[in-house]
Amino acid sequence: MFDRQLFIGDKVRLAAPDADKDVEIESKWTLDLDYLRAINVRPAYPLNLRLMKKHYEEQQKEAEKRNLFWWTVRLRSDDRLIGWIKFEHLNWPHGTATLEMAIGAPADRNQGYGGDVMKLALRYAFNEINLHRVGVYVPGYNAGALRFFARFGFVEEVRRREALLLHGQRYDDVWLGLLRHEWRSLLQGKDRTEDVSSLPLGEGWDEGNV
């Protein structure tokens, strides 16, 4: 009748962030410029242990206020931390949020983990907290991410022309959106479901990075 396991995917599971265990690993990810560039357009800035711990505390506070849903991604096989996913800008009166996710280490990308995570996250967004739409912001230079989200039904809605400045070059800031009914119709038809669940993270995720 209902999905009973919202946090367990084929290869990964979503877990509560654990500052004691996770901070050190996530801090290391922030030394990778590709990682920083792929997730957002803020100036690259590695977070040392102390700053990452502070970041965890701040996010925890937001999560307690229900302004943020935030999980770490762990492999089911050995429980290793490989990434995170979060819904931000939760707007309850209007049923909207934005999504951010990352697979931390380069070796863990293109293994299908990201697709597994997305399947869980979107089901949570539309079936558990009943959002009407989920938005994503993608830097225009990240072609891999644009393809990745398109596979899950996200529609390119807005191009803020030349909004990003990187290495002296201007790039568009691309905004995508997915509505609940679009997600539902994508899930209907078993073939389609399997397509979605087995999607690779995209050859990928980091291919279009500068």
Next chain:
Amino acid sequence: MSDLLKGQLVRLSFANTDEVVQAWTKWDADTEFKRLLDDEPPRLLSPAQLRKSIDEETRNDKDFLFAVRLLDGEAQIGFTALWVNWSQRDAFVAIGIGERDYWGKGYGTDAMRLTLRYAFDELDLHRVTLTVWGVNERAIRSYEKAGFRREGVQRETMQREGRRVDTVVMGVLRDEFKILSAESGI
């Protein structure tokens, strides 16, 4: 060079917090205004709550809040605001004309032009973005007059009276604004 903050119908100026709190207390109670401005349920903030949010928004070097005043006198008819992302030289802009007597007569367009002139001539930004409800056609026309172009539509972002409403996203680049300013002599 003419006064950067002085337009044809209005001027921009800074306002002290008490004055802003007083004006916003009045405008926030006008739910038609408030519903056009943003998607937060109107809740009649107390002066203390307003003061706190205004102080937070203005005590830094990336947020700019202007009072929109008539050319003569000190009467405040609205506000504009810029939120700047310095590393990208990009900003979001907002505008509200709280005094209804000045709706639909070009005051808002004039205030927006002045705010863009400040963004491009004073702050040297590369572009400015705004969002507006798709149903607010009057505002969209005003923004187009000020130089904005449509850059897309975020679908069904707001729930209003049983329907979903879109957000229109508009942007103007520095070069576009410069050409428009030269042509119109503003």
